[in-house]
Amino acid sequence: MTMQTRNQQLVTVIVILAISVTVLVVVYDVIAQTYVLHNHVRHNDVKRTRDVKLLKVITPASHHGSSLNNTFVSHGLMGRLGNVLFQYAxxxxxxxxNNLTPLFSDPMELKNVENPGTLVNYSVYLSKKSRTQxxxxxxxxxxxxxFESLPNDHNYSIYGYFQSWRYFEPCKAEVLEIxxxxxxxxxxxxxxIGDLRKQLPNKVLVGVHIRMEDHTSERATRNGxxxxxxxxxxxxxxxxxxxFHDVRFVVITSSQEWWLSNVTRSDDVVFHNRTxxxxxxxxxxxxxxxxxxxxTFGWWAAYMNNGVVVIFNDCFKPGSPYGxxxxxxxxxxFYPGWLRM
Structure with missing residues (x-):
């Protein structure tokens, strides 16, 4: 065998190896991106997966019928209604x-929303060579x-609760529409509401939301x-x-006995049984x-309310893990303009 033949064989082997490595990298990318998209919630918050149904990925309805960007940002959407609304918004x-296509898993909580998004075929995104960060x-x-400036030359899978109005204030009108x-x-x-107006004509109706259940556990107290x-x-x-003149308070809570024992039994209070x-x-x-x-449930009810909002200021103990x-x-x-007491 001549030296030239050996060199040609060596070049052929190197080319085959290079192609094999390239194929492996592409396959790894697809598998890695699929894993991130499908297991985003599972590997980050195991305790919450019972509330999240990872069956499909959606994009906001405003994108329906328009071209989608080639790179995406995804979130697993975890928790109940209030938490999910923060993350979605x-x-x-x-x-x-950032000119990215938003991809979301489809939690049960979004079944309450009229038009949370449109189904998309996300396999096109998983075939991209760029990895998901x-x-x-x-x-x-x-x-x-x-999160204000994310280069849109690759994909993102983001994790967190995002409980700040500043994330979605630039899109407030669209968020409330969604x-x-x-x-x-x-x-x-x-x-x-119609029945309340009939029973209490010409009254100023102030809603009151009380959240106690999961904030009184030993773990919640320990965390602040x-x-x-x-x-x-x-x-x-x-x-x-x-x-205001002639005010009536409409209390929505599962802790009615606590209210009656600790706050007031006044006749200016009406209880609404939670539905x-x-x-x-x-x-x-x-x-x-x-x-x-x-x-977060009360936060969103306040954000959607066009009237005066009064909110509890000391929801966390300073210096605690939660604080x-x-x-x-x-x-x-706390949203600007809310009265903190």
Missing amino acids: AMYCIAKR LLRERFCCSYDNR FKFKKKYVEEANTI KQIAPPEYFIRAMTYFKNR QPAVDMEILSRLDHIIVSVG NQFLHNSTDY
Whole structure:
């Protein structure tokens, strides 16, 4: 065998090896991106997977019928209604600001929303050579400006709760349009509100939301979560009674006995028995004004309400694990104009 023949064979082997490595890299990319997209919630928050149904990926309805960008940003959407709304809103606006296609898993909580998005075939994204970069928020309740500018030459899978209005303020009108509840929930809320207006004509109706259940556990207390005390509700109610004439308070809570024992048995309070979360949020958002305690559910009811919002200011213990998530700057969490008590 001549030296030239050996060199040719060596070149052939090198070329074959190079092609094999390239194929392996492409296959790895596809597998890695598929894993990130399908297991995003599972490997980040195992305890929440019962609330998330990872069956399909959606993109906001405003993209329907238009061309989608070649690179995406995805989120696993974890938790219940309030948490999911924060993550969806943040993801939608982050994608829009960075010219990325937003891809979401399809949690059961979004079944309450009239038109959360349009099904897309995401296999086209998984075939891209660029890898998916996983980005985690630094803190759950403070704004992380890293998400303002993301190069759109590759994909992102982001993880976090994104509980700051600053993530989606540039897209507020679109977010509120997306978060309109399904007709059946709106109609049920209309009936309840209509009955209240008939029973209490010419009254100023102030919604009151009390969240206690998962904020009173030993773990929640240890992490620094605090519930609103009776004094908070008394101060908030006094504020509205001093500001408006003929006020009635519509209390939505699963802790009615706690209210009656600790706050007031006054006849200016009406209790609404909790129904579907979407119905309760729709009612709270449509009453004249609102008082909220703690939790993301009440936060969103307040955000959707066009009246005066009073919110509990001390939802966390300073210096606690939970309190540190606010970076001692809770203005990222509390919306401007809300009255903090």
